[in-house]
Amino acid sequence: MNLFKQGLAEGRPLLGLWQALATPYTAEICAGAGYDWLLFDGEHAPNTLQTLLGQLQAVSAYPVAPVARVPVGDPSIIKQYLDIGCATLLVPMVETADQARRLVAATRFPPHGVRGVASSTSRASRFGADVNYVKTAREAVCLLVQIESAAALGVIEEIAAVEGVDGLFIGPADLAASLGHLGDPRHPDVQAAINDAIGRILATGKAAGIFALDAADARARLAAGVAFVSLGTDIGLLAAGARRLLADSLQGA
Ligand code: 3PY
Numbered sequence: 001m002n003l004f005k006q007g008l009a010e011g012r013p014l015l016g017l018w019q020a021l022a023t024p025y026t027a028e029i030c031a032g033a034g035y036d037w038l039l040f041d042g043e044h045a046p047n048t049l050q051t052l053l054g055q056l057q058a059v060s061a062y063p064v065a066p067v068a069r070v071p072v073g074d075p076s077i078i079k080q081y082l083d084i085g086c087a088t089l090l091v092p093m094v095e096t097a098d099q100a101r102r103l104v105a106a107t108r109f110p111p112h113g114v115r116g117v118a119s120s121t122s123r124a125s126r127f128g129a130d131v132n133y134v135k136t137a138r139e140a141v142c143l144l145v146q147i148e149s150a151a152a153l154g155v156i157e158e159i160a161a162v163e164g165v166d167g168l169f170i171g172p173a174d175l176a177a178s179l180g181h182l183g184d185p186r187h188p189d190v191q192a193a194i195n196d197a198i199g200r201i202l203a204t205g206k207a208a209g210i211f212a213l214d215a216a217d218a219r220a221r222l223a224a225g226v227a228f229v230s231l232g233t234d235i236g237l238l239a240a241g242a243r244r245l246l247a248d249s250l251q252g253a
């Protein structure tokens, strides 16, 4: 059962934490913290298939849904991520409905798609113990696509209409860059574009997701009906905690 997909279907808000440290040890710490999902980042964190595998194994005993972001929406990479047992994928930089359709096909076995078959050797099938895996994988897979460019904003409804796309996730950093405000996702023009995008995604009936800029932003997005919100990152928590401890300890010294 895919906990993330189930949560979306139930319509409850899903709170996530970005994992960029790329280690099983820290992933396990975060897995026990009560979040609904953890995002393992293959795009911007120093991950390989092996490091991703270790993190998936480390969190598998916890009631948390793993989501993995592929570095790029390439069918051969999607196949590998699915085979190591991550059933919920986030694909960056999706800009057309055609691209979204090809991504859906990459997640599905023939005749519904083009995913290659490795039934009994994949962790996804519990190494063959799930004898029905190839027949049921389609229902378990959850595909989330990132809306993070001016081009994508222009075709939100078309991308959302693609059967097999389960959610549309806004990436504020890349969107800001694409709109001419590199490094400034809080710029009013970027915020207006995000608000508009959220409203349009929700109007299509598909789930919307976003990377929140801070806790207040997260609360506002949840109140606006965003279904899955990343609240922060493991690196951010560690860096902020380390700096705060030092500053607190030096206060009055
Ligand atoms: C972005 O902000 O561009 C992301 O991809 C994730 O937050």
Ligand code: MG
Pocket: 092, 148, 171, 173, 174
């Ligand atoms: Mg991005």
